[in-house]
Amino acid sequence: MTGAHLLLPVALLTLAGCADTGFLSGGWLSRRQASTGSLMGSEQRRDPALSGNGRLLASISERQGRSSVILQEQPSGRLLPLRHLRGHSPHRSPALSWNGRYLAVLMQQGMQTVAVVEDRLRGQLLRLPAPAGASVERLSLAPDGQTVALQLVQGGQQRVQVFDLSGLLEPDRAGGQRISDPPP
Amino acid sequence: MKLLAPALLATTLLTGCLGPMPIPRSGLNRQLEQAGGNRDPSLGLRWMALIQQRGGREQVQLLDLQRQLPIPVPGLNRPDALPISVSTDANGERLALVRQLGGRSEVVLYRRALQSLQLIPMASDSIPTQVSLRADGRQLAVQVSRNGLWQIDLVELP
Numbered sequence: 001m002t003g004a005h006l007l008l009p010v011a012l013l014t015l016a017g018c019a020d021t022g023f024l025s026g027g028w029l030s031r032r033q034a035s036t037g038s039l040m041g042s043e044q045r046r047d048p049a050l051s052g053n054g055r056l057l058a059s060i061s062e063r064q065g066r067s068s069v070i071l072q073e074q075p076s077g078r079l080l081p082l083r084h085l086r087g088h089s090p091h092r093s094p095a096l097s098w099n100g101r102y103l104a105v106l107m108q109q110g111m112q113t114v115a116v117v118e119d120r121l122r123g124q125l126l127r128l129p130a131p132a133g134a135s136v137e138r139l140s141l142a143p144d145g146q147t148v149a150l151q152l153v154q155g156g157q158q159r160v161q162v163f164d165l166s167g168l169l170e171p172d173r174a175g176g177q178r179i180s181d182p183p184p
Numbered sequence: 185m186k187l188l189a190p191a192l193l194a195t196t197l198l199t200g201c202l203g204p205m206p207i208p209r210s211g212l213n214r215q216l217e218q219a220g221g222n223r224d225p226s227l228g229l230r231w232m233a234l235i236q237q238r239g240g241r242e243q244v245q246l247l248d249l250q251r252q253l254p255i256p257v258p259g260l261n262r263p264d265a266l267p268i269s270v271s272t273d274a275n276g277e278r279l280a281l282v283r284q285l286g287g288r289s290e291v292v293l294y295r296r297a298l299q300s301l302q303l304i305p306m307a308s309d310s311i312p313t314q315v316s317l318r319a320d321g322r323q324l325a326v327q328v329s330r331n332g333l334w335q336i337d338l339v340e341l342p
Contacts, residue, residue, distance in 0.1 A: 031307070034325065034336040044334040046327045052274065052319030059325075059336055074338075098274075098319055128206050142227040143274045143319035147249070148206065149225035149232060160222040160234055161213045162249065163206035174274075174320075 034059070035077025052098035052143045052174060056080070058105075060092055069094045069105050084118050084125040095141035097172035104141040104148060115139050115150060117169065126168060131161065145172045212252050224270055228319070231255070231276030235267050244270050244281060246296075259301055260294045269314040273321035278341075280304075280317040280324055291315060291326055293341065304339060 034048070034057055044062040051057075054074060061070045067090035071080045085091065088107040095104045104117045113136050115128040128148060130136045137158070138151040146166045152159055216222055221237035236245045243261040245254055255276065261267075266284040273279075279294040291304040291312045306312055306328065313334075314327035324339040 029304070029340055029342060031305075031337055031339045034338050045336050046334040047314065048316045048325035048327055048336045050316060050318040050323060050325050054318055054320070054323055057325065057336075057338075062334070131208075138224065140225045140227045140232075143229060147209075147227055149227050149234075151223050151225055158221045158223045160216050160225045160232075162209040162216075162225075162227075162232065164209055165206055167204050168206065 035072065035075060047093055049094045049096050050074075051096040051100035053100070056096055056100040058094035058096050058103055060094065067091055069103070069107075071100075071103060082118060083120075083123055084116070093138045095139060097141060097145040098143045098174050099172050101172040102141060102145040102169060104139055106136055106139060115148065117141070117145075117148075117165075119169070128163065128165075143172075143174070145169045209249070212247075212249065215252055226271045226317075228272045228274045228276045231272055233270045233272040233276070233279055235270055242267055244279065246272065246276055246279065248276075255296075257294065257296065259299050271315050271317040271324075273317050274319040275321075278317060278321035280315045282312045282315050282326075289313065291324070291339075293324075304341075306337065310335075310337065 034045070045059045047060040049058045057072050057074050059070060060067050069082065069085055069091040071082055072078060073080060082103065085105065085107060088109060091105050091107050093106045096102070101121045102117050102119055104115065106113050106115055114130065115136050117126040117128065119126065130150065130152065134152040134154040136150050137153055140149045146169065147162060148165055149160055149162045152161060219236060222234050224235045226233045230248060230250050232247045232249055234245055235242050244257065244267050246257050247253070248255050260279065264285065267281060268284060268289065269282040271280045277296050281292050281294065282289060283292065289312050291306055293302050293304055304324065306326065310328035310330045312326050312328050316325040322341050324341060326337045326339060328335055328337050
């Protein structure tokens with residue numbers, strides 16, 4: 001057995017011991033903690049959502065008992081501004097379209113939780129009213145932004161309803177316009 | 185006709201005031217309602233994964249939104265596992281799942297074309313609780329509980 005043959009298993013064992021790698025049948029995969037960017041290390045983060053092109057990560061940051069949606073560039077962790085969502089926390093259940101043009105999230109409006117979509121290209125906010133008598137618990141936005149699914153609680157039962165947004169939002173398709181910061 | 189005109193006018197005015205509204209996918213929603221309790225929806229382009237209550241237990245279901253039909257996912261659901269969170273890629277080809285099995289939480293990746301289920305190794309000090317699969321299926325964002333804090337791990341997938 002050559003030196004190289006001996007070194008390979010040692011290298012693999014070393015890799016396996018690291019916290020940032022793992023083996024998946026078919027190849028090694030890398031794992032890392034999402035960059036905290038300018039966030040404090042002790043902040044809690046939950047409800048992750050990636051844009052389809054992988055450039056953006058939306059999540060809920062919990063700080064001093066406040067839950068706010070944040071949008072970060074990957075992998076730098078740079079925070080991107082959100083025009084319409086400040087001041088309407090708590091937020092939860094964010095979702096991003098393919099290029100990150102649309103950020104959908106649940107936010108508090110008075111006594112109600114409402115689903116909204118921020119169009120980061122046009123700087124507009126679209127409100128999606130929940131069906132009467134139902135409260136919204138979670139949402140999912142299709143990668144092209146043309147469909148939204150809401151998890152509702154109505155009459156004590158959890159159910160999912162799907163809505164067509166094609167008359168309201170332009171499609172945000174794979175390979176479409178890349179959006180970093182919204183227009184001034 | 186005398187009655188129709190004011191009604192039409194009122195509808196037009198109302199629509200004008202409220203602006204365009206999202207349109208419920210009524211047939212699909214009726215079908216979902218008849219199926220019982222549903223939670224944790226995850227949309228692809230023409231697919232939706234969700235956790236559905238069926239026969240007293242929860243299981244992952246994948247729906248074709250165009251044909252409004254469930255798509256078979258053999259090997260994904262185990263009678264002894266409790267699904268916690270599910271996420272699909274844009275094409276409904278890859279599904280990521282957090283499930284509880286034997287008292288432990290784990291992340292698995294299901295590939296529909298291969299009908300294969302693979303364990304995604306997570307750090308030993310992390311308990312996965314929620315998963316979000318990138319639309320191209322190449323990266324996972326996993327919400328984990330680590331040292332009493334919620335954090336997010338990103339996993340690149342081959």
